[in-house]
Amino acid sequence: MHAERDVLVRSVFPELRRRAAAHYLYLQEVELRWGVTEEESNRAVELCLSEVCRSQLLLGILGERYGLVPPRPTLPELPQYSWLNSAADGLSITEMEIRQFQALYPDSSQSRMFFYFRSPHLTSSVPVAWRTDFVAESKEAEAKMNSLKTWIQNNEFKVTENYPCEWGGVVDGKPYVKGLEDFGRAALEDIWEAVQQIFVEETDEDLTSEIKEQEVHQDSQQRQFHGRAKLISMATEKVKECQQKGGILMVEGKPGEGKTVFMAALAQALKTSVKNKKAPLCDVISYSTDASQSACSVEQLLRCLVQWLRKIKEDVELPPNTSYKDLLSEFHLNLTDLNKEKPLALFVDGADRIHDGRGQRVSEWIPQHIPKGVCLVLSVTSESSLQNTVSKRKGAVSFPLGQLSLPDKKEIVQKQLVEFGKKLSDSAFNNQLQTLLMKKGSVSPLYLHLACEELKSYASFEKMKDSLQSLPQSLGELVQHSLLRLETEYCRAGLGWALATLAVSSTGLRESDLYTILNVCNDLNSRGGLVSWQDILHIARHPESRVPMAVFSQLARTLHSLIGQSHGQGSDDLLTLTHPEVRSAFEHLYLSTDESKTRSHLIIAAHLWVRSNPQGKDTFLHSDADILSHLPAHLMGGNQWEPLCFLLSSYYFLYANVRHGLLHQLLETYSLFAQKYGTKKSRGNLKDFEDCLSFLKRHSLLLSQWPALFVQTALNEPCDSSAHLWAESMTRNGGVHAVKWLNFTDAAVKEVSELVSTFRSEPSCVVVSPDGKLAAVGTGEGTLHFLHTETGQEVKSLMSSADGISGCMFLGEELLATTSFDGQVEVWDVASGCRTAHMNAHSNKITGCDVSPDRKVFATVSLDLNLKVWSAQKSTEVASLINPSPLNCVNFNLEGQLLAVGCWDGAVRLWNWLEQKNVTTLLGHQSSVRSLSFSPCSSMLCSGCLSGEVRLWSVAAAACVGSYHAHRGSTQTLNFLQGGNLLLSAGHDSVVNVWSGGLGRSVAELGEKKVPVLQKQQKRTRRGNEDEANALCVAVASGYAAVGYHGDGIKMFNLKSGEKVWASEELQVSMLCLMWMEEGGTEMLLSGAMDHRLRVWERQGENPESLVSIGSFGVQKGAVLALAQNSTCVASASDDFTIALWLKSELTSKPWINPKVMCILRGHNGGVTCLAFSPTGKELLSGGKDQALMVWNVNSSPPVLSRSFPHCHGDWITGCAWTSSAVLSCSSDCKLRMWDIQTGSLLREILSSSSLSTLCCWEDLVMAGTTDGLLMVWKWESGVQVTRIQAHKSRLHHCTVVSQPDLGENLKPEDVLVASASEDGTVKLWHPLQVHHHNTLHGHSAEIQALVCKEAGLPEFLTVSEDRSLRSWSVTTAMEAAPRQKGGVRAVCFLDTDELMVCGYDTGRLEIWHQNSVVYWKKVSDGGLTAVTGMPDDQLAVGCSDCSVLVWKLERDAEKCIVGLNKMSSYKLENPVSFLFYCGSLYGACVNGTVVDVISTTTSYTKQSYSWSDEVRPVGVMANDSKSFWLLGQKNGVLYIGFILSVNPNHSHFLNFCDDTVGKRPEYLKADEEMWENMLEDELQQQGEEPQGQEDELQQQGEEPQGQQEELQEQEEELQKQGEEPQQEEEKPSQEQLEQLRIANRKAAQIRSWITAAAVHNDFFVCGDYNGNIWFNQPPDLCKWTERKPAHTDKVSVLRLTESLIISASYDRSVKLWDRHTKKQVGMFVCGGPVKVLEVNPHNPKELICGDTQGQLYFLSWKG
DSSP states (O other), X not given: OHHHHHHIIIIIHHHHHHHHHTTTOOOOOOOTTSOOOGGGGGGHHHHHHHHHHHOSOEEEEEOSOOOOOOOOOXXXXXXXXXXXXGSOSOOOHHHHHHHHHHHXXXXXXGGTEEEEEEOGGGGGGSOGGGGGGTSOSSHHHHHHHHHHHHHHHHTTOEEEEEEOOEEEEEETTEEEEEOOHHHHHHHHHHHHHHHHHHHOOOOOSSHHXXXXXXXXHHHHHHHTOOSOHHHHHHHHHHHHHHHHHOEEEEEEEOTTSOHHHHHHHHHHHHHSOTTSOSOOSSEEEEXXXXXXXXXXXXXXXXXXXXXXXXXXXXXXXXXXXXXXXXXXXXXXXXXHTXXXXXXXXXXXXXXXXXXXXXSOBOOTTSOSSOOTTEEEEEEEETTOHHHHHHTTSTTEEEEEOOSOOHHHHHHHHHHHHHTTTOOOOBOSSSBHHHHHHTSGGGGSHHHHHHHHHHHHHHXXXXXXXXXXXXXXXXXXXXXXXXXXXXXXXXXXXHHHHHHHHHHHOSSOEEHHHHHHHHHHHHHHHHTTSOOOHHHHHHHHHSOSOOOOHHHHHHHHHHHHHHHOOOSOOSSSOEEOOOSHHHHHHHHHHHOSSHHHHHHHHHHHHHHHHHXXXXXXXXXXXTOOHHHHHHHHHHHHHTTOHHHHHHHHTOHHHHHHHHHTTOHHHHHHHHHHHHHHHTTTSOGGGGHHHHHHHHHHHHTHHHHHXXXXXXXXXXXXXXXXXXXXXXXXXXXXXHOOOEEEETTHHHHOOOOSEEEEEEOSSOEEEEXXXXXXXXXXXEETTSEEEEEETTTOOEEEEEEOSSSOEEEEEEEETTEEEXXXXXXXXXXXXXXXXXXXXXXXOOSSOEEEEEEOTTSSEEEEEETTSEEEEEETTTOOEEEEEEOSSOEEXXXXXXXXXXXXXXXXXXXXXEEETTTTEEEEEEOOOSSOEEEEEEOTXXXXXXXXXXXXXXXXXXXXXXXXXXXXEOOSSOEEEEEEEGGGTEEEEEETTSOEEEEEEEEEEEEEEESOOOOOGGGSOSSOOTGGGGGGSOEEEEEEETTEEEEEETTSOEEEEETTTOOEEEEOSSOOOOEEEEEEEEETTEXXXXXXXXXXXXXXXXXXXXXXXXXXXXXXXXXXXXXXXXXXXXXXXXXXXXTTSEEEEEEHHHHTOSSOOOOOEEEEEEOOSSOEEEEEEOTTSSEEEXXXXXXXXXXXEOSSSSOEEEEEEOSOSSSOEEEEEEOSSEEEEEETTSEEEEEETTTOOEEEEEEOSSOEEEEEEETTEEEEEETTXXXXXXXTTTTEEXXXXXXXXXXXXXXXXXXXXXXXXXXXXXXXXXEEEETTXXXXXXXXXXXXXXXXXXXXXXXXEEEEEOSTTOOEEEEEETTSEEEEEEHHHHHHSOOOOSOOEEEEEEOSSTTEEEEEETTSEEEEEETTEEEEEEEOOSSOEEEEEEETTTEXXXXXXXXXXXXXXXXXXXXXXXXXXXXXXXXXXSSOXXXXXXXXXXXXXXXXXXXXXXXXXXXXXXXXXXXXXXXXXXXXXXXXXTTEEEEEEEETTEEEEEEEXXXXXXXXXXXXXXXXXXXXXXXXXXXXXXXXXXXXXXXXXXXXXXXXXXXXXXXXTTTSOOOHHHHHHHHHHHHHTSOOOHHHHTTHHXXXXXXXXXXXXXXXXHHTTSEEEEEEETTEEEEEETTSEEEXXXXXXXXXXXXXXXXXSSOEEEEEEOSSEEEEEETTSEEEEEETTTOXXXXXXXXXXXEEEEEEOTTOTTEEEXXXXXXXXXXXXXXX
16 A cells, blocks of 8 residues: 555645645544654554544555454554454454544444545556565455445445555555556545535635734644753743743744744743643733735734733724824724833744735834833844844844754654654664654754655655655755655756746746746756747747646655745745755756856746737737846846847836836846847847836826726827827727826926925925935824835835934935934844834924934934934934024034034034033024024024025134025925035925025126137137137226226126126237226226236227227336225226326316326335225335335325334235225235234234135125135135035136215125126126025925935935925926916916917916917016906906906907907905906905905995805806806805896896705804814914015915914924013923824814815815715715715815716825716826816817926827
8 A cells, every 4th residue: 555655645635735725723643554663663552543533534444464463452442442352353454443543433433434445456457476465365354344335335434435546566665556546536536525525714805814813823833843841941931931921932033043933932831831721821812924925014013012912902803994194093092002011022033034015024012112011022034134124222132042952953853753643663772763853954953854854755654764864864856856856856958947937936836837837847847948038939839748637746746845835825836945954955067157047037937928918919908016026137147138138128017017117126127238238239129128117217107006097198208209109009909098188298398306206194204325325204194115226126125113214314325314203213233124222312292303424323302302412333322412492403514513403492502522512602583493404514504494594604604694585484404415515495385496606696708708718719819819818907887897808908798788888909918907987977997917018998989888998197116906996096006016196187177288297106025916095095005026015195295204114914915995994905924914003013813725816805805816716705804604605616816895875874695796806707796695596496395394405416306395206307408497477377367259268377377278378478567367258359357466457359360360468357356366257247255255346446335245254265166058157165164155147237146055065064064163263263363474475375365274384383483472481481381292293183183184175066065175085965965974984195176077977186296086976087187297287178078187296388289
């Protein structure tokens, strides 16, 4: 019976165990003919019968032989053996076993015993030499066997008679039969039927099944545990120790060391006392990731744990579909709330295998603080990331299992074999057990398990010693030994190739896949193996041979025994190599060469290709996600680049991937393909490939969120594109419904920003890793998202245990810290997803955080007044600094020693955290400081506040050097870019502003920059390069600038246009200085030149743009270097060491005469470089190359030197000036100095970074130019540097303050204008105290919460907003982009004539469209437009945010084309209109619920058609017929319905159906409203207006209630006014803040139910709310309404009805179409921003138009 035994052991029993596992049953066979050792042979009968008594089913296989007849046994006097007393003598052991089992189950033996009679015809095919092994031993034995069979049949046991078989030959010296397939099938089905009837219970598939699955698995594992009793005892004590304080016990071990069974045994030991009499030591919860394939899911883990914890607390069962966040929160909460009197041990086996929905390992479920009385026991693989992380935690105890000891090994083998009724001898002369235990691999439980399986299945009792000695030494060798024997038994070479594919597959193969691959490998091997890709593909599609399923079934069972049983419970189990050593054995045997690896990849690729294309049409419409995700990798592994290129160029393949959510993985495949194959072919052959890649990249965000829109998106590509052509074929063949974007080509403009991702809750922060490759986004609900910055792919998400994430920061490449709204700080290991630290950092909301530049420490600030600094590595507090006011933000300077904090009281406080002292407090903001940023050089600090003001501070001087208004509402974030040259600000108004990094706004640039020398043509004349000469000096007057050039005379420029209007002719002289003189109302220009001459120029006639030279003179012998003037005279300084004085009257006389010099002043010992008259004009200051300053008294006659200051500088003096109390000088020695005019003493010195070349002053400001092109601005009294402007890229020769007589006394410091002339050939005009605004960037539709730059040096940044989006911006694109003119779309309307459409924007722009194109536009208002409607006679009415209504008439040309708009009339209302409607007269529905006849407002009495009480807010106006219309409104979630009947323009009627709409009478509605108002009375009294945002609020009145953020801002202002002492404030603001947040949350919860949109058509009404729900009445009854059901993820903004459709638009950017009858969604379109308006074309109901907040209009057409 050896063959039958092998069929049962190798095939039937493994299949039975697999089937039983699905029902949480464990089957164990006991063979009664193997395992009686030599020493026990005299007790064989007793041993066999005792094993029978342990069994619950019996299989009897009977042939012709009766079997061994032992002497009558002497058995213990036990009840189960009483049958033997009346039994006849001479029974064989076989019959005794049968009768013993029948005696055990006298009433149910018919359903528990199965017999199989071998066919007697077998003996005829058996050779004579072996026939004695098959025939009866004797006539007596034959008679006894016949009698036994007759007894069996008469007792009606289940019998399979004469099962077929035939002679199979001799194997290992033993006879074998074959052809036992029928026998195997019969035995399998008989036993399985009995198991189902006796043991299987019907259970519901719910959470209970998951728990039952765990319990059965634990029980099964516990039964398999043997040995290691001492370890169990030690671990039990460790658990008790951990429970005393609360902690983690970490069971560590390498793969195969028996962690799972040890955990099960430890859990069982804790459940029972030592003597099994006491109560359990503690409550025990045990979970294993090995229980099923889904058991590794973190959600399933938490579901089971929470349900068990509820059971312990006797709580209600867990509701179905509980969210992950709720599960996580409840798990942590339940652990804390457990009964402390009884300890808890919570086991999680395989904790390092827990993963999220993406397959990413996560550990956030592990509580950071284990409460007292709880021990969390985790089993982890040694050296795993989780092991490394948890081992560093305080209170975590490691418990390594280590290798097995000899006694443990012995016990494991003995206990495992005895389960099958087998034993190994351990006698001194035949120690079989010792032979096994001395193997090298026996230290591993897995090795011993496989060895026992090997002996059980293949060893014979007679040759046991040889079998033991031939067992390989190591686990890998044992696996290879088994595989080689498997190949020998299979007798086909293709098996090795098939097993190679299993080894090369990363996730394993299903049995069905392996079966198909095995058939392919057999065919390939028969061809010699050298075949092409097409040949393999053909064979995979049309295999020539098939392996019998019975053969494959046995093969699969053997593989399962080698690599571990699958968790699958279906008929198609997964074969996967999870153990590293087992996988290594497979790879060493089958993947030892590159050829074998390539072949294996090819075979799998071909199999997957065929599976995904069963019809061979390459449409991939029936492929699943696993195939699509693995096919490209195997093609690359097989070097099949052409087929992969074909896939990546196929929209079918793209569609299949997108449909299964594999978009980002597909983009990575494109990237890999381009890297490895991109250079192997010419780019021309990859056009389809590039088209597909471009399509995916452009629409990746859309398709990742809404994969079903793939075909529609392709259809909306340009008509000649490959995507469009493919989509057209799909719509023709498949009847796909689609929304066509009609104006796609017009709208496809270059976006300044790219939408990277959107989130289900509002993001609060964003940071980028130090290498710039990973972005982390935290959300208000506590989720942490990690995305690739290049692809936008979300690679991981973690869930914080805190109450929402308020901020985050990278402490290293793989370490991230998060702060929370409830004051907690968590530190995460990004790679493993493990939480490495958790601190209760603050007692209130953490409002800001920052990490030092070296990332060694980080800082947090909170509303609890505290600034705290933490060690990044140790996660410990290193400094705590208390402030007198709640804090909002914090920022480190570049050195990491200074910390700036922004406070609620408007102050910016600077702290030296190392010394723990307040360095200074910067005062100036009038409201709470919301954002801070140090410049890269740390010399400047930028701060933004609640009102939108931004201030620039000099850190060294602790002084404000400039301020400007950046945003309407708060400035939420500030960030320097490009080394401090640019500053980005973002705020409450949803825009990003790009500013210069410091003060200095360029007003104009005059002249052209010089071309670098290397680019000049060698042969150019001076005249050909006239605009390339150095600009040496500039003088400005009356709107014109005169510029002197090196070697090229003078040019004059118009300041407004910047154009050159005049140039001196044939004057190739360098003009070194210029000065305008005015005498008698005439302006003249005086110039000093290199040729020692002075020239006077006069405006020519009445033309102010032309100069004429009226004279040239001079007495000095050197170049004229400087000019100065007072009321009577002019001074000229020369390089000949002299100063000449001239009478101004002579220089400006008419007719002009050659002037005579008044006086020559001599005293300098070098050329005189600069001059300056005192404010009184009585003294003249001069400086020269002799490094001396001299003061001349020019009032005396003759002028005399009054004071001399020698050696003022270490180099030439280049500029000088007077102040009110001192004189200033600058020099090439890089110093600016201030001197006491009376004593000559040095008062102050300012050191510059480069040589100073020029100087000018205005009041307390001094401006100096440098040789490297900088324009420096200081306050001379304090020496504070106000700003440094990179005015030019080369030497700045001259700067001067430009006179602005039009401003007069109203001239403010920020209006000061300075002109600079440079070596680069240009003159620039600057407002040095103004900031330069480069651009305003639109993209978000709600407040921007955070902004972060990508990797250093890259001009890109990311923003997150309350609109739940993450956007990426390019600074280069932003700087080049034209400012957005239109603004958001606010109103649209179709006109009755010529298919015209009108669109209004929030910038006051009005557009007329025809056939999807703009035909005319006009700015009709300075404010926003709120409503538009058509009127008769080509007129239209426009509502504006300034409460006006304008009526315009279309102006047409002869061809009836629109050429203009004529204003017909204007009306002023008390409130802005939300809707306009013409129905016999022009009606306006105002934001306060009043409906007025607009035209009547011009009369003395305004006709008010109706006014809803209590300010019901209108949400829609719908036409009924030509004489009437519906008006829909809402208040506090109640729908109000009005109907206006306009009989004639002079009379109207209003009917109100409000009382029946929601089943409440009006009096009840009123009571509800009063209750609402009473509840909110407190905070309504505290509400104020948003600073600097009145206009914006006015535009949005009645659309969105102020959110929690605005309330918080106002609360800050209130708290700032309390003025309490610091000690008292420390607690009170925190308490008030909590109360205010509670009120705000309560109000926000009520707001979520408010109706935001409604529509009516006949008797059908539909409503939408803030949560994105829509609901309907049930016509014709207005009282019956459906439940609110989610339709959108954000506020429903518009609803429209047609005969067949419901159309909804939302702030979630989508427009959805619903079948009006079935209420099922039939179409969808996604816009670029929140959709605010939508209208259906009245001429074609399948066409509609919508507009979003980004200013984009979408003309859509529905095909369905």
